[in-house]
Amino acid sequence: MTFRADVLIIGAGASGGVAARHLAEHGFDVVCLEQGDWPDRSSFPGTRPDWELAIRRDWAMSPNVRNRPEDYPVVHDNSDIEPLMYNAVGGSMIIYAGTWPRMLPSDLRVRTLDGVADDWPIAYRDLVPYYDAIDRQIGVSGLAGDPAYPPHDDYPLPPLPLGVAGGRVAEGHNRLGWHWWPEPNAILSAPYDGRRPCVQRGVCTSGCAEGAKASTDLTHWPKATAAGARLITGARVSRITIGPQGLATGAVWLDSASVEHHQEADVVILAANAVGTARLLLLSADERYCPDGLANSSGLVGRRLMMHPFSVVTGWWDDQVEGWQGHFGASITSYEFYETDPSREFVRGAKWALSPVGGPLNHILPMRAGNEVWGPDHHALMGRTFGRGASWAIFGEDLPEESNRVDLDPDRTDSHGIPAPRVGYRISDHSRRLMAYQEDRATESLEASGCQETAVASMIPYSGWHLMGTARMGDDPASSVVNSRQQAHDVANLYIADASVFVTSSGVNPTCTITALALRTADLLVQRRREQKVPA
Amino acid sequence: MTAADRSSAVVDIARLEELADIMLPAAHGMPSASEAGAVSLYIDEVLGWRSDLRQPLAEALAALDPTTFTVEALSAFLSEDEAAYAALTTVVAACYYLSPVVRDRIGYPGQVAKTYDPFAYTEWVADGLLDPVVERGPIWREAPG
Numbered sequence: 216m217t218f219r220a221d222v223l224i225i226g227a228g229a230s231g232g233v234a235a236r237h238l239a240e241h242g243f244d245v246v247c248l249e250q251g252d253w254p255d256r257s258s259f260p261g262t263r264p265d266w267e268l269a270i271r272r273d274w275a276m277s278p279n280v281r282n283r284p285e286d287y288p289v290v291h292d293n294s295d296i297e298p299l300m301y302n303a304v305g306g307s308m309i310i311y312a313g314t315w316p317r318m319l320p321s322d323l324r325v326r327t328l329d330g331v332a333d334d335w336p337i338a339y340r341d342l343v344p345y346y347d348a349i350d351r352q353i354g355v356s357g358l359a360g361d362p363a364y365p366p367h368d369d370y371p372l373p374p375l376p377l378g379v380a381g382g383r384v385a386e387g388h389n390r391l392g393w394h395w396w397p398e399p400n401a402i403l404s405a406p407y408d409g410r411r412p413c414v415q416r417g418v419c420t421s422g423c424a425e426g427a428k429a430s431t432d433l434t435h436w437p438k439a440t441a442a443g444a445r446l447i448t449g450a451r452v453s454r455i456t457i458g459p460q461g462l463a464t465g466a467v468w469l470d471s472a473s474v475e476h477h478q479e480a481d482v483v484i485l486a487a488n489a490v491g492t493a494r495l496l497l498l499s500a501d502e503r504y505c506p507d508g509l510a511n512s513s514g515l516v517g518r519r520l521m522m523h524p525f526s527v528v529t530g531w532w533d534d535q536v537e538g539w540q541g542h543f544g545a546s547i548t549s550y551e552f553y554e555t556d557p558s559r560e561f562v563r564g565a566k567w568a569l570s571p572v573g574g575p576l577n578h579i580l581p582m583r584a585g586n587e588v589w590g591p592d593h594h595a596l597m598g599r600t601f602g603r604g605a606s607w608a609i610f611g612e613d614l615p616e617e618s619n620r621v622d623l624d625p626d627r628t629d630s631h632g633i634p635a636p637r638v639g640y641r642i643s644d645h646s647r648r649l650m651a652y653q654e655d656r657a658t659e660s661l662e663a664s665g666c667q668e669t670a671v672a673s674m675i676p677y678s679g680w681h682l683m684g685t686a687r688m689g690d691d692p693a694s695s696v697v698n699s700r701q702q703a704h705d706v707a708n709l710y711i712a713d714a715s716v717f718v719t720s721s722g723v724n725p726t727c728t729i730t731a732l733a734l735r736t737a738d739l740l741v742q743r744r745r746e747q748k749v750p751a
Numbered sequence: 752m753t754a755a756d757r758s759s760a761v762v763d764i765a766r767l768e769e770l771a772d773i774m775l776p777a778a779h780g781m782p783s784a785s786e787a788g789a790v791s792l793y794i795d796e797v798l799g800w801r802s803d804l805r806q807p808l809a810e811a812l813a814a815l816d817p818t819t820f821t822v823e824a825l826s827a828f829l830s831e832d833e834a835a836y837a838a839l840t841t842v843v844a845a846c847y848y849l850s851p852v853v854r855d856r857i858g859y860p861g862q863v864a865k866t867y868d869p870f871a872y873t874e875w876v877a878d879g880l881l882d883p884v885v886e887r888g889p890i891w892r893e894a895p896g
């Protein structure tokens with residue numbers, strides 16, 4: 216039997232979880248379709264001896280490497296960066312690092328301030344109340360008063376430990392006169408909302424068995440379902456359906472036995488991340504209403520993909536700092552080279568986050584900085600570096616380009632035979648200049664912090680964890696896909712809650728902003744529910 | 752599960768041990784792979800966890816002759832067969848660093864749980880660690896709107 220929901224959400228990750236909880240708690244009848252399953256924390260590999268082997272295969276960040284039935288392949292032969300994600304209740308938050316910075320006021324005004332890309336149709340101050348609310352829902356650990364930000368509410372929990380490395384680099388930056396601050400993390404430093412605190416095991420990017428790292432399967436879905444939301448797992452959406460008024464009527468989905476279902480709804484919210492959402496909009500092309508893809512009269516669906524070019528600069532001290540240990544997340548951050556400086560050969564900048572370096576296999580078969588060394592020199596290298604290092608993870612602001620895009624691959628499909636997304640993405644010359652400058656400064660930072668040796672892993676391909684921009688927000692339907700409420704210009708009852716709507720990427724990790732925007736979208740839907748157009 | 756996962760390719764343990772000793776000889780206070788019993792003790796476990804490595808590992812063993820094998824030959828092998836190279840290096844390293852003797856020598860207890868005082872930050876704040884940052888004043892840029 217089919218029933219019609221008030222709201223159908225596609226994707227139960229970061230944005231889907233936040234929107235579902237808010238709408239369900241405000242009386243909406245919510246159904247969510249999620250292709251993955253509930254994560255089973257007892258199966259997370261971080262406490263097992265095979266942890267470092269598991270993260271190279273079954274717990275890889277790449278869906279193409281994991282290759283589970285719920286993972287759709289992402290074709291990236293023509294991309295300088297490989298998109299990474301996780302498909303389950305909680306979405307990519309299951310394997311994210313948990314760093315939780317807000318955007319800055321300048322991030323939403325790059326056209327006005329720097330003459331590049333576009334301004335957002337909303338401002339930083341529109342986000343602040345939602346940032347504050349989401350920090351409380353998530354349980355963020357941090358310290359207020361960072362002079363890189365306008366003053367804002369204190370975080371609900373104290374900052375996580377700096378660790379030996381964090382303390383040394385903090386002192387190094389004080390010597391240089393450079394900014395640093397304890398990183399805000401979506402990781403509990405103390406018990407909160409029935410969850411246990413972080414134990415510093417350092418395995419965050421293969422799932423936090425403790426449940427200290429926030430993901431919506433812990434922070435939002437239990438509350439959403441308690442408020443009546445229905446979450447259907449193992450449900451892969453193949454397309455959104457359109458009715459005679461050009462409004463969305465629901466979505467077709469396939470269960471694990473490939474049986475087709477249709478879920479009807481008054482309002483559809485896409486929350487499938489910037490690759491999955493663009494894919495679904497393109498899959499939903501309909502000869503009658505939208506031959507080039509749903510909500511795509513601007514031709515921008517799938518275009519302007521941004522992924523944050525990412526470099527790692529690692530430094531090693533001549534003594535032990537237990538560099539395999541600590542939240543992965545970040546201990547400290549630096550915004551010293553974040554804002555535009557006209558004396559440089561690029562505009563905008565990058566955020567730095569100091570992280571642990573991982574276990575022995577990550578040292579000798581590095582996924583980040585360093586080389587493989589065998590023979591007697593292997594032991595010399597391990598003796599010099601193992602447990603003695605920390606890495607600056609550098610996220611450069613990625614300016615949007617229409618040629619960087621997601622479309623549908625003509626050949627490859629997922630396990631249900633649905634066309635896979637194909638990503639074409641090139642790191643621009645501007646980004647290369649920006650990153651080279653940041654890498655040099657980060658090397659100076661670690662040298663000033665007493666490191667004997669440093670190495671740069673420049674713009675590593677296996678780093679597409681921030682997916683943004685493929686259905687941008689804007690006031691003009693000719694040059695944007697959704698309006699400032701994240702409602703599709705072309706389809707009045709279709710909303711996009713994920714980072715597809717980002718106009719520009721900023722240089723910070725996106726999920727704090729994704730969830731604040733998802734909460735704002737849901738909140739505005741609640742406020743305007745009487746005006747909402749729905750299918751007959 | 753892929754075809755490679757299901758492989759029942761036979762891994763020549765003696766040959767693997769010989770290669771492993773060239774990749775990880777005794778040096779700088781560390782035991783060789785065979786002194787640590789790396790392959791003999793842990794190969795079943797490692798290939799149990801990562802059965803997908805069995806087939807490319809067998810291919811690496813067939814391609815590399817221990818009597819002429821060197822570290823330089825290993826580097827050259829990377830460009831000849833990347834998957835077999837990755838399987839060999841991953842398996843040898845995984846076996847070696849599972850050994851408690853090796854872990855003890857490098858000071859690695861594994862990824863362990865720690866307790867800490869979440870309010871310890873008040874001490875370094877009181878000690879003035881953040882003072883230079885705060886004293887510089889705001890560094891964010893005002894934006895219109």
Ligand SMILES: Cc1cc2nc3c(=O)[nH]c(=O)nc-3n(C[C@H](O)[C@H](O)[C@H](O)COP(=O)(O)OP(=O)(O)OC[C@H]3O[C@@H](n4cnc5c(N)ncnc54)[C@H](O)[C@@H]3O)c2cc1C
Binds near residue numbers: 310312
């Ligand atoms: C390794 C890694 C580290 C990261 N670290 C950080 C960090 O430290 N800080 C930070 O801010 N961000 C980080 N991120 C990014 C962060 O995880 C994402 O920004 C965030 O999860 C995106 O939220 P979302 O709701 O857009 O999508 P997701 O959380 O990816 O959720 C999308 C959901 O939609 C589902 N879905 C997709 N298509 C369909 C379909 N057709 N049918 C049904 N369901 C579908 C998927 O299964 C998935 O569960 C990291 C990401 C990775 C991979």
Ligand code: SF4
Binds near residue numbers: 414416418420426542
């Ligand atoms: S370090 Fe903390 S957040 Fe990361 S996995 Fe361990 S307990 Fe979870």
